[in-house]
Amino acid sequence: MSATFVAHPSTVPVQERRPPEAPSALSVIGTELFGSWPRIIGTAIFAVPIAYLVWWVLDWTFLESVWRADDVEQCKVAVGACWSVIAARFRIILFGLYPYDDQWRSALASLVIVVVAFLSCLPACWTARRVIVCWVAGFAAYLLLMYGGVFGLAKVTTDRWGGLSLTLFVFSAQTVIGMPLAILLMIGRRSHIFVIAKLSAGLIDLLRAIPLLAILFTAAVVAPLALPEMLQGDKLTRVVIGYALFFAAYQAEIIRGGMQGVSEGQAEAARVLGLGKWQSLFYISLPQAFHKALPATVSQFAIAFKETSIITIVGFFDILASGQAAYGAGEWYPYFKEVYIFIGMIYFITVFSLSRYGAYLERRTKNARI
């Protein structure tokens, strides 16, 4: 063919043209895995060990496993997992050292936290008043149920709280207290008033420079020495505040990063329309900053959840420490794997839900393309 180039007006009516059929997902995967000899060989090389691994996991988890609580004898001969340890000891994992007969209170309290957390994730709940009402009511119910001392509930001091119930509380309390603190610190750091800006920046940098462990130690051990009796409060309260401060310092910087992505023109437009500084911040800048900071915020929440386990260092039994106690007692000792897998699943479900929720939020605002 000779290399002549021809341009001519198209004669086919637009309506008659259809886009070429896109290949189905299945055929795409088929081509990717078996499209050529090298691919077939590659697929085979990887498929065999993966299939073996999957089979081995299924076999260990389900086929050869033991499930009933009183089957510790059978566990000794079984080749599969010994889920009996969970059946026998799940109360310790969930509730720690909480008095056995009152563990329904701990269960109910955890449920309250989960429900309130779920509610406050719903867009319908996103007014300042609703969020505040939700969490104040939620924490009040949690503390009432857990601590007792009223309505005929026996008093249970915080040193006996533990397990999943404690983990949920430490996580939700640190984030719910930490988030408003983060916004305050961020506003402070961006303030035009020199003293406030420097103080906020100093506090943020200080908190980020200290390891979480040191903050928790300070809250648990050092604070009582320094503070007058009436300001000391409960050890758990101090530790939760320590967590909240740590969370706030990181989250403040995350939101500040988001604020830097909001163009100057946004605040100018708001100002010319007559909005005040605070209105402009809460209606215009912050929502856009949060949107931009969403991925980092979700990570920060995931980190906060996982770091609740450090609380054992100051003598509280979170879910991980309670798990250790659950298999640590004599006969269940060999089955620590099962306990850790169980706890791992709980961590996974929580953090995975968090990241799915983040993805939902991103999808929800995709039209706005902030």
Next chain:
Amino acid sequence: MPEYDINSTPIISVSHLGKWYGDFPALVDVSLDVSKGQKIVLCGPSGSGKSTLIRCIARLEDHQEGTLFVVDKERQSGKAASERLNGQVGMVFQHFNLFPHLTVLENCTLAPRLVKKLSEQDAEAIAIKHLEKVKIGEKATCYPPQLSGGQQQRAAIARALCMNPTVLLFDEPTSALDPEMVSEVLDTMVSLAEEGVTMICVTHEMGFAKRVADLVVFMADGKIVEVSKPQEFFAAPQHPRAQLFVRQISGH
């Protein structure tokens, strides 16, 4: 032809205004009165201080010298940042500055609700009226990024109108638009002008200036160097800078 009354007290009175960015003089001894219903087109080469002047009037920038009256009130120098504005002076920006996280309707109702304390229904009724006036009533529930540039700029005009401003300021409202969208925005501005809205408009659109402007104010190097009727200005500019400028924008 002028429907405005030149003898009434001006809505905006700028006299001997001076403004520096560091050591750089952005405005030098600028004086300008704008009466109710008057349409001023502000033009001049890049860097001549047009945006700076309009932003001083909007109180987005502080002046350092001279006096500034905007809508019955003297505006002190050095106080712009702390002054709470009320939407009396509407502004339309080159880059629209719509709020991307709010729908077009919410963009228009937010300030009336928060600042004028209107109920949601009242604010929406007003917003829809103005959105229909600028011919994007059917886009009310869209988010700004889903609109074309011309539609976004018209939404921004509607948003400013919802505060029922005494004067509207435009800073190059069409220069961020693709050519085919310029006229739809200019048409909107022409119809506002015909309704008698007071406006100061930074633009290089000669056709628009000839059609609606009562006065063309030409700036260079932070100074007003020529003020004349549009026909005269574009046909026979007096100042050499203005002559050069008119030659350039006429494409010769």
